[in-house]
Every structure is written in C-alpha cells, then in structure tokens.
Amino acid sequence: MPTIPLLPAPVNLYRDASRSSQRMRQKEKRITRKTLDTLVHLPEFTITHFSIEQRRGESILHLYGKHNYDYALCPQCKSVSESIHQEKPRCVRDLDISKHRTFLHFISRRFSCEHCKHTFVERLQSIGFGHRQTERFQEVVYQRSLSSTHKSVAKEMWLDPSTVKTIFLRLAKDKLDEENQRDVKKLAMDEIALKKRHKQFALVISDLERHCVIAVLPSRDKESLELWLSNLSASKRNAIEIVSIDMWRPYFYAVKAKLPHARVIADRFHVVKQLNENITKLRRTTQRKSDKKVNEILKGSRWLLVKNRQNLSPKEEIHLQKVLGICPEIREAYLLKEEFRNIFEKIKNVEQAKRFLAVWILKAQKTGSRYLAKFVRTLQNWWEEILRYFEEGITNAFSEGINRAIRSIINRAYGYRNFDNFRLQVLAQHGYAHSHHANSR
Incomplete structure (x- = not known):
C-alpha cells in the first residue's frame, strides 16, 4: 500500500500573526517587569515602562522611571520632608542598552520643608544637579576622553564636543581635588617643551613612590615653583624628604628656599x-x-x-x-x-x-x-x-617616560590653547587616580 505523504496543516496567517504579536507584547511586558530594573539599576527609580523610537534609521530607547521614595532630606535643616512644592518632567541621557541610545524620563520634584519652610530640589545619587546625563554616563565619557580626542568621543557617543569637554574638565577637577589630599615624600622635577621653536617649557612634578604626576606648572622658573610649594600646607611641605631634579639652578634655589629640610638629588x-x-x-x-x-x-x-x-x-x-x-x-x-x-x-x-x-x-x-x-x-x-x-639610588627615569606620554597628548590635540585644560588632561591621564586604577587591574 503506497504511503501518503503528510501535508502541512492549513494555517490562518492572520490569526497566527496576531498570536505572534500578542506573544511578543507579553514577552516585552515580562522583560519590563522582571529584568529592566536589574538591567538599568538606578537606585532612586523603578522603571515602569519603555518605548522605542525610530529616528533616521537609529533605534532610541526611552525609559520611564518612578521615584522609589516619597520624601527628601532638607539641605538646610537636615529634616525629612514629604511636602512636594513643584513637579516638572525631566529627561537625561543614560548608558546605551543593546546599542540603543538610551534616555531616562522622570519627574523632577521640588520639596517644601515643613520645619524651616525652605524649598529645595531633591538631590539624586545617580544624576547630578542640573546635569543632562547620569553620573555613570559622564564617567564613561571621562574615561574615553583619557585616550581619545573630545571630537572623536563626541562622535562616538552622539554628543557635542563642547559637552564632552565640559564633562571631562569637571570630573578631572573633582578627581584632582581628591588627589591633593595625599602627602608626598619623594618628588621628581623635570621639564617638557610645549613649543620647542618658541622655547616654551612646562614643569612636570611627579610622585616617585606612587609613579604619578601631581602637578604641571606653566613655567620652569624659580618663581613658579616657589609659588606652588608655598601653596602646599605646612604638613605637606614637611612630608617631602627628597627632591630629584635635572640640575636646573632655579629648581635648586626654589627647593632650598621653601623646603630647606629636603635632600636634593641630581638625577x-x-x-x-x-x-x-x-x-x-x-x-x-x-x-x-x-x-x-x-x-x-x-x-x-x-x-x-x-x-x-x-x-x-x-x-x-x-x-x-x-x-x-x-x-x-x-x-x-x-x-x-x-x-x-x-x-x-x-x-x-x-x-x-x-x-x-x-x-x-x-x-x-x-x-x-x-x-x-x-x-x-x-x-x-x-x-x-x-x-x-x-x-x-633615586632617579627621574619614571618622569622621563611620563614626558614621552605627555608629548603624545600634545600631538594628539595638535597643541593646547588653554594651559589649564592641558594641565587637567595630563593629571587625569597620569595622575594618582589613573595610576592607582592601572595598578589595581
């Protein structure tokens, strides 16, 4: 008896498409409820829903967050306030999710303190006051700016170059303030030519124990170094035991004037x-x-x-x-x-x-x-x-290597018009925070 081939069962394309669409909507709903909060991980918010916008061939993810707390701490009297004075919608940029440019939407709240009658905008851990990006997004911008130009980072992250520059300079200053709290025992001083044709030099001061740059001065003259040393606290000056220099007399005289107890070593x-x-x-x-x-x-x-x-x-x-x-x-x-x-x-x-x-x-x-x-x-x-x-047995060999790295920073940016921006770039890339991060990896 000849075998009869099995034929596919008749299908209703419209019905199956409807079921498939329903399953996708249910799956999206499950993803939102079960995994989106974990994926986003913003402690102040619960993500209630999301939408995807198509713009010029790009998918943009919009997340909508609800506050986890109904109160805020008054910055003036430190008491807890639950009285909301004003609300307005706010949107900030967050880290990309699955290559989707991501924005977080939430309600910004202004509270009124019941105790001192002071009105204030609540402070959020994940988003700085007045910032248009989350703190973690800005940290990524900062880290990428250490090895790339502001222009290339801006292109990669869909930002304006001026925004990248603003984020980088602000975070660099914040991290520098943290570094300045540390005592240094062994200093190295070496110059670097900013513009060789014009004989323009900067003075790079390094910590020989931690192998990092702690200061960049706009000149290698005695007055600039004396001013920097004078601005150190008395305890920080007393902590400096050894200074290694490159046999430039202005360095020697400045150190002897401000650090008479320190031992000067010719590198x-x-x-x-x-x-x-x-x-x-x-x-x-x-x-x-x-x-x-x-x-x-x-x-x-x-x-x-x-x-x-x-x-x-x-x-x-x-x-x-x-x-x-x-x-x-x-x-x-x-x-x-x-x-x-x-x-x-x-x-x-x-x-x-x-x-x-x-x-x-x-x-x-x-x-x-x-x-x-x-x-x-x-x-x-x-x-x-x-x-x-x-x-x-102390040398400036480390600072010589740093000078080569600084030269690459100058070349990458085709020079710096603003010395303070150059100084922050060097300290961010070769200061204590960067060297500590590299050593901990």
Missing part, C-alpha cells in the same frame, strides 16, 4: 645626558674641521656615540670602531663616557663613588678637551647632589 640620567651633549658638540666641531673622508665616516654617528655600547647592533659596532679609529679625540671622550656611565651603574657606595669620580675627573682634565672640561665644572658645581644618588 643620574640628566648627569649622563649632559656628558653626551658635550660629546655631541665635540663630534660636530670635528666634522666641521675634517676632510671629506673623515666626514663620510662620521656621518650618522650621532646616536652611536651616545648610545650604551652593550645596546649596539653588530652593524653599529663596526661603524663605531671606524669612528673611534679615525678620531683620537672622539675615541678618548667616548671611552671616558662609557667609564663614567659604568660608575653610576656598578658603584653602590658613596665613598667608592667619590674615589672613582675623582679619578675620572683627573683623566678628563688630562685630555685637554674643552668639552670635557666644561662637564667637569658641572660635576664640581653639583658634587654633593650627584653623590646623593649613590646614597638614595
């Missing part, structure tokens, strides 16, 4: 850097006076002569040998530079450092080089501060 990397700069001057002078053959060998040797020898590639080592073989004066200065660097890397005792540095000075003086003689004078002028490195 070892800046000491070696000054020696390298004198070797570079010697190379340039030699090139100007040399014939074509010597010039060809010296070409491209700038970094060879200042780079640590153990970091040279085999090709660079061959080139270096040619340079040292053809220029006795450069060879003499280079070998002394390597010897000087080894003293700082291998000697850990102050008395030993004194002896080795004294011998090194005699060797440098015997060469008769005016460039080495200039560096010897620098050593003698900063003798005590240089020797303190061997006691404390």
Whole structure:
C-alpha cells in the first residue's frame, strides 16, 4: 500500500500573526517587569515602562522611571520632608542598552520643608544637579576622553564636543581635588617643551613612590615653583624628604628656599645626558674641521656615540670602531663616557663613588678637551647632589617616560590653547587616580 505523504496543516496567517504579536507584547511586558530594573539599576527609580523610537534609521530607547521614595532630606535643616512644592518632567541621557541610545524620563520634584519652610530640589545619587546625563554616563565619557580626542568621543557617543569637554574638565577637577589630599615624600622635577621653536617649557612634578604626576606648572622658573610649594600646607611641605631634579639652578634655589629640610638629588640620567651633549658638540666641531673622508665616516654617528655600547647592533659596532679609529679625540671622550656611565651603574657606595669620580675627573682634565672640561665644572658645581644618588639610588627615569606620554597628548590635540585644560588632561591621564586604577587591574 503506497504511503501518503503528510501535508502541512492549513494555517490562518492572520490569526497566527496576531498570536505572534500578542506573544511578543507579553514577552516585552515580562522583560519590563522582571529584568529592566536589574538591567538599568538606578537606585532612586523603578522603571515602569519603555518605548522605542525610530529616528533616521537609529533605534532610541526611552525609559520611564518612578521615584522609589516619597520624601527628601532638607539641605538646610537636615529634616525629612514629604511636602512636594513643584513637579516638572525631566529627561537625561543614560548608558546605551543593546546599542540603543538610551534616555531616562522622570519627574523632577521640588520639596517644601515643613520645619524651616525652605524649598529645595531633591538631590539624586545617580544624576547630578542640573546635569543632562547620569553620573555613570559622564564617567564613561571621562574615561574615553583619557585616550581619545573630545571630537572623536563626541562622535562616538552622539554628543557635542563642547559637552564632552565640559564633562571631562569637571570630573578631572573633582578627581584632582581628591588627589591633593595625599602627602608626598619623594618628588621628581623635570621639564617638557610645549613649543620647542618658541622655547616654551612646562614643569612636570611627579610622585616617585606612587609613579604619578601631581602637578604641571606653566613655567620652569624659580618663581613658579616657589609659588606652588608655598601653596602646599605646612604638613605637606614637611612630608617631602627628597627632591630629584635635572640640575636646573632655579629648581635648586626654589627647593632650598621653601623646603630647606629636603635632600636634593641630581638625577643620574640628566648627569649622563649632559656628558653626551658635550660629546655631541665635540663630534660636530670635528666634522666641521675634517676632510671629506673623515666626514663620510662620521656621518650618522650621532646616536652611536651616545648610545650604551652593550645596546649596539653588530652593524653599529663596526661603524663605531671606524669612528673611534679615525678620531683620537672622539675615541678618548667616548671611552671616558662609557667609564663614567659604568660608575653610576656598578658603584653602590658613596665613598667608592667619590674615589672613582675623582679619578675620572683627573683623566678628563688630562685630555685637554674643552668639552670635557666644561662637564667637569658641572660635576664640581653639583658634587654633593650627584653623590646623593649613590646614597638614595633615586632617579627621574619614571618622569622621563611620563614626558614621552605627555608629548603624545600634545600631538594628539595638535597643541593646547588653554594651559589649564592641558594641565587637567595630563593629571587625569597620569595622575594618582589613573595610576592607582592601572595598578589595581
């Protein structure tokens, strides 16, 4: 007996569509009641319903919240008030949900205190007074502004760039006020060029223990630093024990004037850097006076002569040998530079450092080089501060890395017209709050 194929049962398309639509509405209702409050998680509100608006091909989610409390605390007399003086609708932006731009609608209430007759707008934990966004939304804007321009954040989050800037600056100032409560024991001071052509410098002050920036000053002169130190409380000034500087005299005089108890240390990397700069001057002078053959060998040797020898590639080592073989004066200065660097890397005792540095000075003086003689004078002028490195072992290496990061901030923003905005950007990105967040991850 042949098998009869089973045919699909007849269907009523309109009836099935109606049932499907009803099931979807029921599902939406269940989602609203069971999960929307958990998903939104705003402690002051219960989400009663929502709607989805289609605008220019984009879905916008509107949430409607009801207050969980019928009272508020009077800010003047601190008593509880239940008397509502005025109500008006309010709408604020919240974090996106499922890629939907999300807005929260609720009734803003003004209360009248029964005790002192003061009228006041209730303060909400999730929404700041007069703000058009929730606190958590503004925090996301702030965090994204740390690594992107205000313009790109504005485009990504459907905001005006001026709104992003306002949010960032306000939160940066709030976080900076919290950071300023901390005592610092070890300071590092280093400059950064804001506009090299115009020789415009800023002073970056860092906490060497917490590895973060604590201040950015608009100038590297003595007066600016003295003013900043004077504005610190007496307890904060007394807490500072060590200051590492880059052998810039205005820093030294300002620290001695305002922090007479602090121990000043000449940063070892800046000491070696000054020696390298004198070797570079010697190379340039030699090139100007040399014939074509010597010039060809010296070409491209700038970094060879200042780079640590153990970091040279085999090709660079061959080139270096040619340079040292053809220029006795450069060879003499280079070998002394390597010897000087080894003293700082291998000697850990102050008395030993004194002896080795004294011998090194005699060797440098015997060469008769005016460039080495200039560096010897620098050593003698900063003798005590240089020797303190061997006691404390503290350097500005961290602040040098910070300077490179700050340079990227300047480049990303194509410069800053307003120094205070630049200062806040640096402190937000490299201050205590940011470093503490990075270390806790």
